[in-house]
Amino acid sequence: MASRVLMLACLAMSCSVILASDPSSLQDFCVADSNSPVLVNGLVCKDPKLAQPHDFFFSGLHLAGNTSNPVGSRVTPVTVAQIPGLNSLGISIARVDYAPLGINPPHTHPRATEILTVLEGRLEVGFVTSNPENRLISKILEKGDVFVFPKGLVHYQRNVENWNAVAIATLSSQNPGVITIANSVFGSKPKISADILAKAFQIDKKVVYNVQSKF
Numbered sequence: 001m002a003s004r005v006l007m008l009a010c011l012a013m014s015c016s017v018i019l020a021s022d023p024s025s026l027q028d029f030c031v032a033d034s035n036s037p038v039l040v041n042g043l044v045c046k047d048p049k050l051a052q053p054h055d056f057f058f059s060g061l062h063l064a065g066n067t068s069n070p071v072g073s074r075v076t077p078v079t080v081a082q083i084p085g086l087n088s089l090g091i092s093i094a095r096v097d098y099a100p101l102g103i104n105p106p107h108t109h110p111r112a113t114e115i116l117t118v119l120e121g122r123l124e125v126g127f128v129t130s131n132p133e134n135r136l137i138s139k140i141l142e143k144g145d146v147f148v149f150p151k152g153l154v155h156y157q158r159n160v161e162n163w164n165a166v167a168i169a170t171l172s173s174q175n176p177g178v179i180t181i182a183n184s185v186f187g188s189k190p191k192i193s194a195d196i197l198a199k200a201f202q203i204d205k206k207v208v209y210n211v212q213s214k215f
Contacts, residue, residue, distance in 0.1 A: 025088055031055045032080055032087035042174075043080060043087045056085035064166070065097040070214075072102020072159070080174040087174055094169045098123070098159035105180055106156045112176030114149040114169050116157070118142065121165025127155035154181060187215030 033046035058078050065074030079092040086092060092112075096104055098121065106128075116125065118141045125147050126138030140160065141147055149155040151172070159165040185192065186208075194208040201208075 029056075029085055030088040032084040034084065043084075045087065046084075051085070056083060058082050061093075061095045061168075064164075065095065067097050067099035067102055067164075071105050072099035073097060073104045073157075075104065075169075075178075079176065089174060090172060092171045092174055092176060094171070096157065096167045096169060098157070098165040098167075100159060100162045100164065102159050102165075104157040105182060106154050107178055107180040108152055108154050109149075109171060109173070109176040109178055110152055112171035112173035113151040114155070114171050114176070115146060116141075116149065116167050116169045117146050118144065119166040119168060121163065122160050123165055123167065124158040124160050125149075125156070127153045129153065182211075183215055186211045 027045075027048065029048065029051065030043075030045035031048070031051045032043035034043070036044040036046075038044045061076065061078065063076075065076050067074050074097045076095040076097075077092070078094060080086040096116075098104070120143060122143075123141045124138060125141055126136055127149050129135045129137065130153065139147060157167065185197065191212055194205045194212070197203075197208045198205045
């Protein structure tokens with residue numbers, strides 16, 4: 001009797017693990033139907049017979065992004081929003097342009113691991129491990145170097161030279177999402193209470209108000 005109960009428990013655990021994983025694709029592709037009113041976790045597929053070459057195509061990654069902004073970088077994303085045919089495929093790509101000494105500020109991708117390849121220039125890159133260690137793992141990358149940012153961890157890039165840099169990022173989600181730390185904390189709408197931020201960052205409220213005014 002005890003062995004039967006144990007077997008059933010193991011079977012139940014196995015089934016729960018199977019059900020908790022992402023399902024494998026059951027068709028060749030699932031081109032996103034942006035006009036569908038149906039809400040699902042992802043995007044609804046349109047009839048595959050209506051799929052066209054433009055559903056799987058994007059042009060523009062050869063063009064430099066405009067880095068004339070306070071941080072000195074520009075990300076050109078290619079996600080399911082740009083290529084409907086990426087729907088359900090679990091991958092996307094982006095071009096990142098950096099002005100001299102520009103940064104791609106600390107941010108996270110809540111739904112994706114990122115792998116970054118430097119095409120031109122030299123970049124300082126790094127990510128921070130989770131609490132309580134909060135260890136910074138960083139490296140200087142040269143042209144052709146590749147670096148991985150684990151899913152969900154805060155990471156950044158900085159151009160360490162006085163000329164432009166370019167990188168290509170690939171991500172393990174059709175919609176990786178991005179949370180820029182400074183924008184989220186100091187630029188939320190409505191604003192997070194200055195009392196909370198002052199205590200969290202151990203700074204004066206006047207500093208909080210000053211930083212919030214920039215977002």
